[in-house]
Amino acid sequence: MFLNHHAVAQPPPRDLLEALSARRVVDTAIGGTDTSNQPQVHLIAEVKRASPSKGLLAPHFDPVALARIYAMHGATAISVLTEPHFFLGSLQHLRAIKEVVSIPVLRKDFIVDEYQVYEARAWGADAILLICAILNDEQLKRLLHVAHDQGMHCLVEVHSAEEAQRAVAAGAQIIGVNSRDLVTFRMNP
Template sequence: MNILDSIIQRKKEEISVAKSHISIQQLKDSEFFGKEKFSLKQNIKDKNGIIAEFKRKSPSKGIINNQSSPLEVVSAYENFGASGISILTDKDFFGGNFEDILNVRNHINIPILRKDFMVDEYQFYEAKSIGADVVLLIASCLSHQQVQEFTALAHELGMEVLLEIHTEEELNHFNLEIDLVGINNRNLKDFKVDLQHSVQLKNQLPKGVLSIAESGIYSIENFKYLTEQGFDGFLMGEYFMKNKNPDKAFEEFISNTI
């Protein structure tokens, strides 16, 4: 069993526990349910294209940062022009939780991506109830049909969808309702990073689709290369989070690149 399989197995257990505690109706009654969303699609075009991630740890890197406060970090991301924020809500493997989104939602005015492994409709109601504007759909965990159904549900709830792909076969998961396509430079099964591979995949996307280069952007050179190759957006976590002050790291990166 690879790491992705273990994460999904655990996720399914968590979801069944969550369902037994909180009903969909209760989620619908929460404060954020009726709120308007911020559009990541729009912000990718209007701002600096970076979706900056708050990330404490990962299966590939272990602890990255368990000191920084989400609000301090994401406020700096917003102030220095990020198009959006990604916040991991997976607890066991990434050290995230719902509070990380709930605690910042009312303090920032850019879209928040709930970064998790979405495998069940219930999680879309959860995402909306904590104030997420965008959800991630990972093609390698889902069938073509699930991608379609989950996209429709996300839209019905007023959220946008970022479809993550990593292989040529996964291009088949794309449909015209998808808002943004992320190409993961990292293979989630063995953690290898390959930027060239992502560029090749990006060139096979239908024209006009907003493309996001995800993961493993470890230097200004990497960023510039991907920009030159025509990516519209960049999902970056570790590069900022590995610093004691991710807020400063973000500010410095922006002043050196954009």
């Protein structure tokens, strides 16, 4: 398989789970406080040009500059929209960002097929987003397995307690909660 060859040729993925679990060191000499014993916040910053609910968000969009700013200001990882129709994303954005930051880069798209997992890895993704609401249990389990075989972690997006249970049962290690209804695009508090 052509994509699998390119996926294997990539450097090893940066570990998203490790990055999200790491303790952050705070420089108390420049006015920070020692937070070594406090809960830590890890931010996955998103590079997104447009959204179905808000339309064009950034007419003068420079994904690489934005990613550099996120990384410089402490983002743990960067989520890159690659879906071209609704979000105006691209795989080229993912590759360009991967080349300029040292933190994990996640492909955010509507991933429903193994091909897209290999494609993500071939373009340099360290991790992928899997949306529980658009996958059945068998698909979710299979895509988690394929990503794991490629050395990638998955952020599994859930919208309810039921979906969270499905994600855990499928073997998800990283779960994100999305409060937006995917049908109406309304926020659920």
